[in-house]
Amino acid sequence: MKHPVDVHVGMRARQRRWMVGMTQQQLGEKVGIKFQQIQKYETGMNRISASRLWDIAAALDVPISYFFEGLDGAEDLAANAESNARPKGDLFADKEALELVRSYYSIPEAQRRRLFDLARVLSDAA
Structure with missing residues (x-):
């Protein structure tokens, strides 16, 4: 077991x-x-x-x-x-969450930071 x-x-x-x-x-x-x-x-x-x-x-x-x-x-x-x-x-x-995080970290750092800021703004708006 x-x-x-x-x-x-x-x-x-x-x-x-x-x-x-x-x-x-x-x-x-x-x-x-x-x-x-x-x-x-x-x-x-x-x-x-x-x-x-x-x-x-x-x-x-x-x-x-x-x-x-x-x-x-x-x-x-x-x-x-x-x-x-x-x-x-x-x-x-959750496989989808893993895939999202993996994709996120494959983005170049400067763009990743901007994407993170956008996601934060969108989540605050919801």
Whole structure:
């Protein structure tokens, strides 16, 4: 049975991998494992060891703590695991939101800043 923490850590790894535009194959090559193992990590089917998490964090250019962000409490984890729901407030579990953020960061910085200012003005107007 999948442990909710393993599912969360795997989900965060998948989100980050997707955000940087890396395939499972590419991540597997960077950390020295097959892409099938990356798949199992990302679904929470297999638990990521501390040393492997260290390697994955380095390959994805994030601190280890990144993978644990958003973990609230044992009660929330258990409820999410039982209902197969995404954690409350987990915007990045939505593929469209991930795609939007990824596209946003691919825009040159000066234009991105102007787009951000426009979005802020539009949200204030709504």
